[in-house]
Amino acid sequence: MKDGFGREIDYMRISITDRCNLRCRYCMPEEISWVPMEEILTFEEIEVVVKEAATLGIKKIKVTGGEPLARIGCPTLVGMLKKVPGIEKxxxxxxxxxxxxxxxQLxxxxxxxxxxxxxxxxxxxxEEITGRDELKAVLDGIETALELQIxxxxxxxxxxxxxxxxxxxxAELAHHKKLDVRFIEMMPIGYGKKFEPVYNEELLKKMEEKYGELKPDTRVHGNGPAIYYSVPGFEGSIGFISAIHGxxxxxxxxxxxTSTGDIKACLCFDESLSIKExxxxxxxxxxxxxLVLAISNKPVSHQFEQKEMITEQREMASIGG
Incomplete structure (x- = not known):
């Protein structure tokens, strides 16, 4: 389905929980009030929404949180959504x-x-950034996924x-491993407003000083807005998601x-439609x-570059990554 500006909307990001086992400084405070579980959509309810969304042209689903694997049964939901007619990824x-x-299992x-x-x-x-000593577990997870060819x-x-x-x-993770490394500009949402981002245009210049001219990689890498580059000798690619300047x-x-059934068309603004009732x-x-209304009324653009125009006040953890 096309929105009011002719964009084909075929991708839906679905948060399945507001809970997370880490406390990244720009995302979630140490003390937080969790949404009661009865307010969070069940897997069966999420499946129903995805079936309806698929009839409107949604083909790609991203499961997010909080931390989606903190919710028991997440792999089961992945399997349920993979079976929905029309869903390709x-x-x-x-x-x-x-x-x-x-x-x-995934x-x-x-x-x-x-x-x-x-x-x-x-x-x-x-540990300073996330509040937890879990780096080894993350690195083990990366290796396990690569071994399974995910x-x-x-x-x-x-x-x-x-x-x-x-x-x-x-960036060097992509040198000898078949994976992509994407640098995402800090978005001024929730706690992210308090931190000064590193802009990707500056980062690209530094990379070219180190590696020489980077060539655009035009292959399809995923569903989102990243711009990719090839680095000589790297097995993977480097991507930039530049919400502000790009x-x-x-x-x-x-x-x-969101995990509670609010449909959002743009992160920048507080407008949402609740489908839970x-x-x-x-x-x-x-x-x-x-769903049709949310897609039809999708704003023409965000206003992250003008902080006074940002009306969304919720934290990213409650919206969904």
């Missing part, structure tokens, strides 16, 4: 801590790819004064659903109508 975004435990259920959040390879700094992307967020000098160590709204193809009343016509 189901992928997962995770912090990687539980990945080695569940990777084989592979068996048909997971198409996994994105792993990793901002540093330094143990001490990892396509892997590393998502790294650089912060000035924190891990900005670690770009090379992170505004990609003209090609935005997604909507989001209609869903639990069994009113599929209304569920379909609300």
């Amino acid at each position: 189901v992928t997962l975004t995770t912090n990687g801590v539980f990945l080695s435990k569940y990777a084989e 592979k068996e259920k048909g997971l198409d790819a996994v994105n792993i959040s990793l901002d540093t390879l330094d143990e001490k700094r990892f 396509p892997v992307k590393i998502n790294s967020v650089l912060q000035k004064g924190q891990n900005e000098k670690e770009w090379q160590a992170l 505004k990609f709204c003209k090609s935005c193809n997604r909507i989001r659903m 209609a869903l639990r009343a069994g009113d599929m016509e209304e569920v379909n109508h609300l």
Whole structure:
């Protein structure tokens, strides 16, 4: 289905929990009030929404959180969504801590790819950023996924004064491993507003000083807005998701659903449509109508570059990564 500006909306990001086992400083505070489980959509309810979304042209699903693998049965949901007619790909975004435990189940259920959040390879700094000493578990998860031939992307967020000098160590993960490393500009949502981002245009210049001119990699790597480059001698590619200076709204193809059933068409604004009441009343016509409405009213662009225009006040953990 096309939105009001002619963009084909075929990708849906679905948060299945607001809970997480890490406490990344720009995402989630140490103390937080969890949403009661009865307010969170069941796997069966998520499946129903995806079936309706598929009739509107949604083909690709990203399962997110919080931390999706913190919810018991996540691989089962992946298998359920893979069986929905019209759904071509189901992928997962995770912090990687539980990945080695569940990777084989996810592979068996048909997971198409996994994105792993990793901002540093330094143990001490990892604990400073995430609040937990779990770097080894994340690295084990990456290796397990690669061994099972699950396509892997590393998502790294650089912060000035924190891990900005670690770009090379992170990029080097793609040197001898068949994975992509993507650098994501810090988005001014929730706690992210408090941190100064490292802009990707600056990072690209540093990479070219180190590796020489990077050639655009035009192969399809996934569902999102990353721009990829090939580095001579690297097995994987380097990607940039530049929400601020590389505004990609003209090609935005997604909507989001929070764990409580709120449909969001843009991260920047607080507008959302709740489908939970209609869903639990069994009113599929209304569920379909609300999905259509969310897609039709998708804004032309975000306004992250003008912080006073940002109306979304919730934290990323409650919206979905």
